[in-house]
Amino acid sequence: MLQNVPSFEELMEAAQHSAVHLEMRDQYAVGDEADDYDTWLRTGRRDVDPSSEYWTPWVDLISRAVAGGVVVRRARIVSEPVTDYIRYEHAGTVVNVRAGERVRWLPRRQAADLMLPGADLWIFDDAQVLFNHFAGNGDWSGTPNELRTEPNLVKQCSDAFEAVWERAVPHDDYEIH
Numbered sequence: 001m002l003q004n005v006p007s008f009e010e011l012m013e014a015a016q017h018s019a020v021h022l023e024m025r026d027q028y029a030v031g032d033e034a035d036d037y038d039t040w041l042r043t044g045r046r047d048v049d050p051s052s053e054y055w056t057p058w059v060d061l062i063s064r065a066v067a068g069g070v071v072v073r074r075a076r077i078v079s080e081p082v083t084d085y086i087r088y089e090h091a092g093t094v095v096n097v098r099a100g101e102r103v104r105w106l107p108r109r110q111a112a113d114l115m116l117p118g119a120d121l122w123i124f125d126d127a128q129v130l131f132n133h134f135a136g137n138g139d140w141s142g143t144p145n146e147l148r149t150e151p152n153l154v155k156q157c158s159d160a161f162e163a164v165w166e167r168a169v170p171h172d173d174y175e176i177h
Helices: 008-015 032-044 057-065 082-100 151-167
Strands: 018-023 071-078 102-107 119-123 129-133 140-148
Touching: 008 057, 008 119, 008 129, 018 151, 032 082, 057 071, 057 082, 071 082, 071 151, 082 102, 102 151, 119 151, 129 151
Parallel strands: 018 071, 071 102
Antiparallel strands: 018 119, 119 129, 129 140
């Protein structure tokens, strides 16, 4: 289905009460974080400065949404032992939390009996699902985002997210294995 998909920023800024993100990959390779990831691999140091050039756009967007009454939640399903990439993500999640996101982690073994969508996604106000499509190497696919609004599909995705959220461990309590 070809469509004119609003940008992620437009969708987040239009959200009125909720924005939830479900991440299910153990490795991403998107270009905007490549330098930061390479630095972390070499040095073990992660940029966790919310005012850095890397983080400022995200922190500002999420902080504005949260200040406007939007509850932003992120759930990550991860294989254990975790990949280097998940270690990198975990090391930077402190900034997501400082910006106002609520973040939880679910070991993949504990998600085996859940019916989950086939792609990562964002759900805005329980009305729109933005599927994020990635290539096999973890980079964005040729058409990275697909916006869907069918009520039954939105409900299925929302139910899947809530099932993950219920089982997942809050970020501050999740230990990397």
